[in-house]
Amino acid sequence: MDTMTDAGLYPMNAQEIAEWMEEDPDIFPLKTIDEAKDKRWNSRNITNSLFSDILLGVAVGMIAKKTAERVTERNRNSMEERTYEFLSGAWEYGRDIMLGEEKRKGMETVKEWSATLDFKTRDAHRELDGKRVQEDRPFEVNGDEIWFPRDPHAAAYLRCNCRCALRTIHLGYETRTVRRENVRTYYENGTWEKKIIPYMDYKEWYEMKRNQMGDIEIQRQI
Numbered sequence: 606m607d608t609m610t611d612a613g614l615y616p617m618n619a620q621e622i623a624e625w626m627e628e629d630p631d632i633f634p635l636k637t638i639d640e641a642k643d644k645r646w647n648s649r650n651i652t653n654s655l656f657s658d659i660l661l662g663v664a665v666g667m668i669a670k671k672t673a674e675r676v677t678e679r680n681r682n683s684m685e686e687r688t689y690e691f692l693s694g695a696w697e698y699g700r701d702i703m704l705g706e707e708k709r710k711g712m713e714t715v716k717e718w719s720a721t722l723d724f725k726t727r728d729a730h731r732e733l734d735g736k737r738v739q740e741d742r743p744f745e746v747n748g749d750e751i752w753f754p755r756d757p758h759a760a761a762y763l764r765c766n767c768r769c770a771l772r773t774i775h776l777g778y779e780t781r782t783v784r785r786e787n788v789r790t791y792y793e794n795g796t797w798e799k800k801i802i803p804y805m806d807y808k809e810w811y812e813m814k815r816n817q818m819g820d821i822e823i824q825r826q827i
Contacts, residue, residue, distance in 0.1 A: 650676050703773070705740050713776040716753070718744055720807050721768045723787035724826050729762065730769050735806035737774060788814070788826065
């Protein structure tokens with residue numbers, strides 16, 4: 606199957622993806638590994654693991670086993686994080702391209718930044734939440750530009766480990782009235798659920814939670 610479809614709005618086939626890779630190769634990860642950087646990263650993790658176990662008085666045999674397990678797990682976790690970042694970044698790039706296609710077809714659309722509603726969202730993305738720009742313009746924050754979440758050309762503090770999304774807004778056909786929190790709420794029946802709330806931007810949501818929970822409880826959840 607050589608076609609992906611974003612909510613049925615715009616089909617993306619293998620040829621178009623190949624063209625994106627040629628026009629902007631940074632949108633996808635490199636096929637090679639920076640061996641020197643990889644060795645430094647593993648060496649640092651091995652050293653940290655060894656010192657930690659030595660200070661705790663762990664037996665020599667267990668130190669070797671635990672160090673191997675930790676380094677392997679950290680490599681796997683790092684790979685998963687980078688894969689998610691690249692793939693989801695490419696997906697958001699596709700949404701950005703889709704907006705240009707819709708504009709050429711005469712549809713009035715803008716792109717909107719949508720941050721995650723929890724207390725771990727970084728300050729710059731809290732500021733961007735709900736901001737709208739034309740499809741051919743980047744979002745701006747702190748004097749920096751970013752075209753879409755996990756944009757590979759953006760500054761690292763805006764790109765790395767981003768959990769935001771890009772929304773397509775069709776002017777005159779806006780129907781979004783609710784959002785889902787990424788904070789679990791405890792209910793009397795013993796269940797934890799992420800609440801669906803009336804639509805509001807991050808700043809409004811944070812003030813609401815601050816009034817409900819207080820600063821001390823918010824800090825505990827960060």
